[in-house]
Amino acid sequence: MSKTGIAGAIGFAHQSGKDLAQTSSVLYLPATSVGINPNQNAQTLPAEVGGDYFLRGSYKASAMGTGDIAFVARPNGLGHLLLMLCGVDTVVNTSASVYQHTMTPFAVGAGDLPWYSVFKDVSTVLAEEYINTRIQSLKLDVPKSGIMTGSATLVSTGFSEITSASLGIKTFDNSPQFQSCLASVDFKNEATGTTISSEAVKVERVSMSFDNSLSNDEFAVGSFFLEDITLQQRTVTVDLDYVIRSREMYEAVYYGGAGDGSGTQSWSPQLYRGSLGLTMNSLVNIPGTTTPYSCQFLFPGLDFMSLPISLSGAEVVRGTLSTQITLGTSGADRFTAILTNGIASY
Numbered sequence: 001m002s003k004t005g006i007a008g009a010i011g012f013a014h015q016s017g018k019d020l021a022q023t024s025s026v027l028y029l030p031a032t033s034v035g036i037n038p039n040q041n042a043q044t045l046p047a048e049v050g051g052d053y054f055l056r057g058s059y060k061a062s063a064m065g066t067g068d069i070a071f072v073a074r075p076n077g078l079g080h081l082l083l084m085l086c087g088v089d090t091v092v093n094t095s096a097s098v099y100q101h102t103m104t105p106f107a108v109g110a111g112d113l114p115w116y117s118v119f120k121d122v123s124t125v126l127a128e129e130y131i132n133t134r135i136q137s138l139k140l141d142v143p144k145s146g147i148m149t150g151s152a153t154l155v156s157t158g159f160s161e162i163t164s165a166s167l168g169i170k171t172f173d174n175s176p177q178f179q180s181c182l183a184s185v186d187f188k189n190e191a192t193g194t195t196i197s198s199e200a201v202k203v204e205r206v207s208m209s210f211d212n213s214l215s216n217d218e219f220a221v222g223s224f225f226l227e228d229i230t231l232q233q234r235t236v237t238v239d240l241d242y243v244i245r246s247r248e249m250y251e252a253v254y255y256g257g258a259g260d261g262s263g264t265q266s267w268s269p270q271l272y273r274g275s276l277g278l279t280m281n282s283l284v285n286i287p288g289t290t291t292p293y294s295c296q297f298l299f300p301g302l303d304f305m306s307l308p309i310s311l312s313g314a315e316v317v318r319g320t321l322s323t324q325i326t327l328g329t330s331g332a333d334r335f336t337a338i339l340t341n342g343i344a345s346y
Helices: 077-086 248-255
Strands: 009-014 025-031 029-036 038-042 058-072 089-095 097-103 116-122 127-140 149-162 180-190 195-198 202-216 232-243 272-285 293-304 318-325 336-340
Touching: 009 029, 009 077, 025 077, 058 127, 077 089, 077 097, 077 127, 077 149, 077 336, 116 149, 180 202, 232 293, 248 293, 248 318
Parallel strands: none
Antiparallel strands: 009 025, 009 116, 029 058, 038 058, 058 149, 089 097, 097 336, 116 127, 127 149, 127 202, 180 195, 180 272, 202 232, 232 318, 272 293, 293 318, 293 336
């Protein structure tokens, strides 16, 4: 029976440094889509005097690894992606076989994004190794009555073809997916101290988009591969879908929390600042313990905006709150992800 490329796998391994490929301790994610591939930059030759209407040729200018992956968020494999995103992992062994990973974006000059080796195996037909890989974007989606799924965009300085046999026996992330979610939103008018809690609002969906602005043009004369990938900026966008059941949320966003229900308020140009907490739990405990897998996202500083409300026949009225993470008066406004699993170190 011949081998076919109908399935594949993608593995992640934390490098100890740049250009130091890591071929051991590779964890493979059961991804739903693997789109990372060699990306060749083909350029045409400048127009030359040649007595014809067509350009005389083209050439390969550069190459790097880029592409997207999609996956079901599982407690063990998610740690690799969060570390690639944030760059800092503070680990606490809370009890036997239970480790709490606090992922926090570092401040300017206080760190750097980690380098990763990424392996792509196309059903034992062919395999590719991507060295010096960094994450450009990570999107996590938590729908109602569903599980957390995600997608990520990866960039690497270079790639090489390897044999599938050299990858050996693969260790897949078989940790249970997250199945329960609790989201809490607190709005606070920074001028008056007025707080509106989410106790009266049930969030139906949360979508988080993390973006690392990475350089992808650091080439050097004499080399066809990227010399480096530099973090230039971070942005985070969070969208919340909820059923509109009271005036409070609307008045908080448009009237700065000054609404009194009289319908005579004046629009406030002040963005309503708040905080968001999201906790994902698995229904299964970490092996050998009574502690469930969990992941908590904390956003202490958010400036909320409200998207226009649309109405549809025979449906409940839903609204969407959209926010961009911004720094406040202290570094504590940076977001934090707290992942609890049985992995001692990434």
